Amino acid sequence: MEEQQPDSLEEIQAEINSSKPDFASEINKFIKHIESQADIVPIVMSLISLKLVQESRHVEQYIKDSGIIEKKKDESTDGDEPKQSKLLVPSDKFKGFIELTEKVDKTGLAYQLLPINFVVSFVSQYDAYLGGLIRTMFFAKPELLNGSEKNILFSELMKFASIEDAKEFLIEKEVESVLRESHLKQFKWLENKLGITLRKDLPSFSDFIEITERRNLFVHCNGVVSRQYIDVCRENEVKNIDEIKVGEQLSAKPEYFNKCYQILFEIGVKLGQVTWRKLIPDEIEKADAHLNNVCYQLLIKGHNRLALKLLTFATDTIKKHADQEMVCIFTINKALAHYLSNKKEECKKVLEKHDWSATNDKYKLAIAVLKEESEDAIKLMKSIGSTSKDVTKDAYREWPLFREFRKTDTFKTAYVEIFEEEFIYVEPKPKNLEDIVSEMQQLKKEALEVREKENTAPNGDSE
Template sequence: MLDKQIIDFNENLIGLRDFVELIDPFLTEKIEEHDKHIQPIILSAMLKEVLSNGEDIEEKDKEKFIEFQEKITKELDEKYKEIPEIKFEKNDEDGEKGFAIKIANSNTEVSKHLENVSKNKKHIEQLYTNSLISSLSSVEWFFSQLLHFFYDKHPESAGVQKRTMTLTELKSFGSIEDAEKYLIDVKIDEILRGNFESWINLLKSELSLGLGYLTDIMDELIEVYQRRNLFVHNGGTVNSIYLSKVDESQRKGVSINDKLIVDKDYLDNAICKLQKAFILIGAELWKKLSPEDLKRGEILGDIVYENLLHSRWEICEGLCYFSLKDAQIHPVDKVIAQINYWLCKKETGEYKSIEKDINKADFSDKKEVFQLGLYALRGETEKILELLPIVLETNQTNIERLVEFPILREFRETKEYENFKKESKFFKEENKEVVTPEKVEKE
């Protein structure tokens, strides 16, 4: 059904994250490498500034400051032929008092370090900005795949019967089916040229999707799209379109002609929101077109586990909740979704809201590996220790998975776990074949 499209979309975003995580440390290291040459110069100038205006400094502290300042100055004299002049200028912009630091008459070597810091900061900014644009390109590709899949099965929904073609256009196609595909392509191209809000309206009206899971994040998604548009069409400078389209809650303190940026936290949050929203859109369409397809629960479970390993609780909670409400998924996949949903609630500080459900849950009729998950949620260390040998002996999981299961993180921090590792035969054996809860035989 839609498994390939959803898997490819998820892998595209994972690949983008991996790329950012690979490049970001390299650029940050370059900044730190050059910055360490600049910081002593600034520190020396700051000490001079404090001492020159230090009427309120106690004598014993003043002596320490002088000694420290002389030490830094000596080191700089040995390192540079000429120490750059540092100026501190008062800055009272926006009613906030502060100082701007300016380096004047800088020698060639220090200038080079300053230029490299500035250049690498710019590179990091471009990395985040281009990654945001790339993530939305992946979203557009995935959205077009969903539309093609739906309209190919239901061409009448695309309104192709009402469209007209010239005789010349008809002659260019080999068959009626080719002409129909062309009209569907035209329809989808027109849709993609619209804004995000028009996409959502179409999903509701023509594809009859509910999209209730978008309610809480709709304003954020609109802001992400509008920010992307600013970078693509206006160099990141806020215009009247951005201000009119984005809800005030998402643009506090932002005014016309402000220059927006994309930092690491913003990028990560944007990708999480997009990943969650569009995988759920794909899953809902899949459920609509093929409600009894059991593969849906398995695919979502695999995506959830991968994101649990990176603590992306918001994505996982949304996908698990969808699976719990999907009456057609396999019972094993539903148990996995339930355990992971509870884990997400616990990790995001909402344990009280699900504590009663966890405490009254009875997994005695289920595989031991699932009972293990329940006991981990409850923090019942003794029961975990009782089950671990059984789970490992029966290959319901193995040591490799045991040391990475997110749900066992708290248990792995206990002394009991350390003792188990020392005393258990399983940690002395070679890793067995990887068997995950998702792969447990579905009976």
């Protein structure tokens, strides 16, 4: 369910460009940055994969056209080892063969290295976000600087035009100092400053540490496992760490890349929310709305597992909310995350833990939809009617809550009766590689047509 419309791009950009640090804008900027990378990676990897297939076919065709012979090695290979073979390449075909195989090797290497580079970039985006979060902490509570060990020399102090400039200088020094520490020490620093234990209710912390330590391996030693990596992971109870040995070379397969995105997203949002609520408790209503909007967008995009983690954080970890209605919204959306993941029994368990007796028809409709009680849902739709400010035409079209329900004939019939118009809506689908390639080809065609038109205009001038 949607409590309020998510921030528009213009509002988000205005927050980012604001001179005063703000928790909401820092979280928004972090989400925007890592989502932009997560969205593009599958497309880029698909393109590289296609290129690899194409180049491999060129090699196969070259072998066929050039009369290159594949010679089997001695049949007396011991054991179960596969029998190897070698190619007999004519001398006049050798150069062309090498050029083609080198292309395959380079593309294969790109396919292997690109996810690694994106993992490194993910962690870099998190580090930049943490720096912004710490700056926002100090601007929200300047007294946090009292415990800082950073000093300003008298000669440096004389260069500042105001006390504010000196404060910003101290903040930058403190931020730089924290960011130079390990990610584990950064969390300990935050716990000390905030006076809370951040890692206690953070099951994903061990995965977070593994990701940041693997990033260090990628950057400093080409992914080769070190003793330090093993020790840090073991200290933070990383699963299956005993299966990894010093000297192994780690990679970043697609499933690992996706895990990296989800863990950093989760940790980043939770860290921002906890810090925000701790330092500026008067903004709890704003923090609630922001967290709900983040979860709502995840549900729209189909990131149900990630949404569930944040909604569980909202209902189980966060103890204080602006009002009871916000608790209801978080609970409904948590149940919805289970429902959209086809875990309907878990969905019902979430709903049954909450007392809905005093809630209005909006929530009762949501419960009926999630429990697939179609007759009750239709009655509630008609009771709510066409003038509700909460459950509008757009709500029926856009809310993930109605994703399955709006496909039914009973829903469409009730909608016509309530709004006196047909329900017309096409579920948006994410673009696949074929769609993108088709659009690129169309754009190229249009550009060529414009160019030809310009070239055929009198005196070579465009019309």
